[in-house]
Amino acid sequence: MVRSLAMWTKTLSFPARISPNKTEKKDASTVKSPTVTPTPSTNSLAPNCVKNNNDINSLMNETNGNHEFGSHIYPDPDSEKAIMSSxxxxxxxxxxxxxxxxxxxxxAHLNTCKHDAIPCTSKCGAQIPRVLMEDHLKYTCPQRRARCEFCNKEFTGHSLENHIGSCSYEPMYCENKCGMKVQRRHLGQHKSTECSKRLLPCRYCxxxxxxxxxxxxxxxxxxxxxxxxxxxxxxVLAREELEIHLKEECTISVMQCNFKDAGCRFKGPRYSMEKHLEENCQEHLSMMCNVVTKQQHQITSLKSALxxxxxxxxxxxIWKISDFSAKMTEAKNKxxxxxxxxxxxxxxxxxxxxASLFPNGNGAGEDxxxxxxxxxxxxxxxxxxRxxxxxxxxxxxxxxxxxxxKACNIVESFIPDPTWKNFQRPSKEPDSLGFGFPRFVSHEMLRKRHFMKDDTLFIRVKVDPSKIVAV
Incomplete structure (x- = not known):
């Protein structure tokens, strides 16, 4: 690329101070220093007559690259030579x-400098440094020619960028996260018919x-x-209905007699069960009676053990007597x-x-x-x-x-008389009345003291343990 002088000099860097190479010594009074006409332009090398880059180009064209160009800019050839030699x-x-x-x-250097920008050779309009031109033409130039790695079709660079995200041959991971990679064009079919993570309805439920x-x-x-x-x-049955079918409906299913717990050992198909029950009604009744008898003995034994x-x-x-008022009323009426x-x-x-108690008294304590x-x-x-x-x-x-x-308990005790029949070894049927106190507590005393609270009495019957049994 051809550059104008003004474009060169805008970014020039001088490694050392410029000093003219003058070997002759002349009298300071007779020799005039070379001068450059100052200009308000930012380009210190351009004279007043040069206003812009176009002026510099026109001047260069006029001089055809000869040193006459310097004579237009630098009125003094010595100054021009000194500057151009810097x-x-x-x-x-x-x-x-x-x-x-x-x-x-x-x-001349800029025409070959690898860092200097030149127009893209594919005419995309970009200014690219020579050193980056190869990469630009290969990877970034909109006018480059490239093939899609998936469908192998050729596109321009700009078209390829738009094509990459929509190429139907591009492999993609299934959205259902089954782990499969499928070309974009087959993705819909894969998700609907092949994907192991797709949802399928059970054809039965x-x-x-x-x-x-x-x-x-x-x-x-x-x-x-x-x-x-x-x-x-x-x-044909549903699997969940099979159990009920075998228990209640299947005519061939082998069944045990309903009286198996009573001892009947009959087994046969359901269709023969009704006939068996009719023919063995009396035997089943006898079995059930035996079961009832055994259960009664067991109940009696359990009650005794309990x-x-x-x-x-x-x-x-410690005898707790609840609802004493109601029992007292019943005793007075009965x-x-x-x-x-x-x-x-x-x-x-x-x-x-x-122990026994008469709420309304007995004998001398009655009423x-x-x-x-x-x-x-x-x-x-x-x-x-003994x-x-x-x-x-x-x-x-x-x-x-x-x-x-302040509590005052009432206590009565006795020592058994060995001559009384009440204290002899009892027969299987005990005496209807034992030994005790007909006038234990008066009804009047019950009302005066707190012997009855919440309609409840507490009576303790205690046997003196000082007497030892024969065993």
Missing amino acids: VVYCIHHKEGCKWSDELRKLK SKEFVADTLQSHLVKCGRVPITCPNRCDSS SRLSLNYSGTL EGMELVSPPFYTSQYGYKLQ SHISVYIKILPGEYDALL WPFAHSVSFTIFDQSTCPE
């Missing part, structure tokens, strides 16, 4: 060009599943049609009404006792007092015990006052 750097020295020489050689899990679903899908394993006459587990073996009974306590033992292998008694019941270890019963027994009714210091 050593300068290439205007592209900041880009990395290391050339430096006389100013007059700059133009209509629920959607990922394609690679559909087979495992079909193994357990409840709506998959299957045939009866007994090969009965029924039509009562033994719940028995009190401490020799002391003569001889008696309340009985749970049975208890004097020790683990001792005497079996039971005025509460009567309490103790009776001896037939026990499991009576054969090993008779007659000789332990002292005490009855205590608790005062439920809120202030324990």
Whole structure:
């Protein structure tokens, strides 16, 4: 590219101060220094007559490159020679060009400088440094010719950039993240028919599943049609209906008799079950009666075991009597009404006792007092015990006052008389009345003190443990 002088000199860099090479010494009074007419232009090398680059080009054309050009700019040939002999750097020295020489050689250097910009040879209009021209023509020039690496079609550089993102042959990863790479033109078909991560409906239950899990679903899908394993006459069944079919509907399914728990061992197909039940009705009834009898014995045994587990073996009974007012009213309206306590033992292998209470009194305490008694019941270890019963027994009714210091319990006790039949070894049927206190607590005393609270009484029956049983 041909450059004007003004274009050269705008970026010139001088490595040293310019000093004219004058060897002759002349008298200062007779020799005039070469001068350059100053100009307001930023180009210090251009005279007043040169206003712009066009003027410089016209001057260069007029002089045809001869030294006459210098005579137009530099009125003094010596100054022109000195300036043109000045050593300068290439205007592209900041880009990395290391050339430096006389100013007059700059133009010739720029015509070959690899950092100097020249028009793109493909005529794209860009100014490209020579050193970058090859890369520009190969990679960035809009007018370059290039082939798409996917479809192998040839495009200009600008067209190729638009084509790259839409080439139908470009491989792309499936959007369903199945891991497959498919050409863009086949991507739609892959997603709809081939992708292992596409959603597919189960043809039996209509629920959607990922394609690679559909087979495992079909193994357990409840709506998959299957045939009866007994090969009965029924039509195809859904898998989830098979169990009910075998239990209730399949005519060939082998069944046990409904009375199998009673002892019937019959097994046969469902269609023969009705006939079996009709023919063996009497036998089944007999079996059920035997089952009932066995169950009754078991219930009795369980009740006995439960009562033994719940028995009190401490020799002391705390008897809680709830709803006492209602029981008192009932006792006044019903003569001889008696309340009985749970049975208890004097020790683990001792005497079996039971307390009784008459809310409206008995004997001497009738209609005025509460009567309490103790009776001896037939026990499991009576054969090993010493008779007659000789332990002292005490009855205590608790005062439920809120202030324990003011509470006043009533206690009555007795020592059994060995001559009384009440304390002899009991028969299987115990006495109807035991031994105790007909006038234990008066009804008037019950109202004065706090023996009854929340309509509840507490009575303690205690056997003196100082007397030792025979075992």
